[in-house]
Amino acid sequence: MFLALREIRAARGRFLLMGLVVMLVAALVGIVSGFTTGLGNDTVSALRALPATHVAFAPGAKSDQFNRSLVDASTVARWRERPGVEAAPLGVTIARGTTDRGLEIDMAAFGVEPGTFPAPPVRRGTGLDAARPGLVVSGKLASDGVRVGDTVTVDRLGLKLPVTGVTDDLSYGHVPAVYLPLDAWRAIRFGVPGAATAPDRLPQDVSGVALRARPGADLAGADRALGTLSLPMSKVLEAAPGYKGERVTMTSIQVFLYLIAPLIVGAFFAVWTVQRAPELALLRAIGASRRRLLSYTVLQAALVVAAGTVAGGALALATGLLLGAAVPFSLPAGTLAGTLAAVALVGLAGTCLTLRRVTTPDPLTMLGAAR
Incomplete structure (x- = not known):
């Protein structure tokens, strides 16, 4: 410990560099992790908030299911009859609208039956009412200026919907979510611009069937009998536009950073070990054991990597605070701790490249054998 600290103090410029x-690598990994989590939340937070275990889609929809899948009313009714399963219709589509105060908004419209489990809880105002069509909007829209009591007119259709409540900050495909009764959702999904169509004249289809399956429920058998494709919620998230591609891209960047970190640390300590080979040989000549040399080198690496990693984590947090709500950035304590631990571990792994040189110095080097 004494030798390790004295050497760091003597060569503080090199160790500081x-x-x-290490701090910059750790900060970059932390920032990428924050963007990965933030983008994921901004893409699928509305789906994650859905209290379902599975969603049943039309079997022909193999990707982008919420846009391509249509399930008819009879299939929904038959799902409700299946034992061990609680089922509710669910519709999802993207729309635009304008409030009566002139605020233009994008919205991911979630059509649900009021009183069923997909209907969202509200933080302000009142929830959905089948007898009174209205909107429950995401807290993101409330932050943008949409208020309870406003009226939203859906573009091209002229459909007017009052805002009755505000739920959590939920979004789908980077678009703030709104919740509305199924009849209003069908008018948005199937309505013809410029033509008012009675609800009973619109197709009675939905995007899918939200399921809460109890243990032992035979979902595979139900799919065969009803002609649907049930996916667990982990797979349903991939139905959100762009979610899978974003995850692959951001994860690839993280992997490369994890590969770079040990190479940088290993290269530094390899050069440092070569430069202090005479000192290591002298320590061996006066009786220092290989284990002692090894422990003192690993301690140096651990101090440098730990200090740089902690500073990098602080820099990543400061970056997140600076960005604020301007971009989708989220870095929870658990994610940050896991990221920093991974950076520290791969950084220390890089020192393994130098351990052989540390444990095999020749004492004769200091006794003149190299002359």
Whole structure:
């Protein structure tokens, strides 16, 4: 411990430079993790908030199911008759609208039956009412200026819907979510611009059937009998536009950073070990054991990597606070801790490249054998 700290103090410029490099790598990994989590939440938070275990889609929809799948009313009714399953219709589509105060908004319209489990809880105002069509809007829209009591007119259709409540900050495909009764959703999904169509004249289809399956429920048998495709919620998230591609892209960046970190740390300590080979040989000559040399080198690496990683984590958090709500950034404590631990571990793994040189110095080097 004494030798390790004295050496760091004597060559503080080099160790400070190495610590700064580790800090920047850790900060970059933390920032990428924040963007990965933030983008994921901004894409699928409305689906994650759905209290369902599965969603049943039309079997022909193999991707982008919420846009391509249509399930008819009779199939929904038959799902409700299946034992061990609670089923409710669910519609999802993207729309635009304008409030009566002139605020233009994009919205991911979730059609639900009021009183069923997909209907969202409200933080302000009142929930959905089948007898009184209205909107429950995401907290994101409330932050943008949409208020309870406003009236939203859906573009091209002229459909007017009053805002009755505000729910959590939920979004789908980077678009704030709104919840409305199924008849209003069908008017948005199937309505013809410029033509008022009675609800009973519109197709009675929905995007899918939200399911809450109890243990032992035979979903595969139900799919065969009803002609649907049931997906667990982990797969349903991939139905959101762009979710899978974003995850692959951001994860690939993280993987490359994890590969870069040990190479940088390993290269630094490899050069440092070569430069202090005479000192290591002298320590061996006066009786220092290989285990002692090894522990003191690993301690140096651990101090540099730990200090740089903690500083990088603080920099990542500061970046998140600076960005605020301007971009989708989220870095929970658990995610940050896991990210920093991974950076520290791969950084320390890089020191393994130098351990052989540390444990095999020749004492004769200091006794003149190299002359």
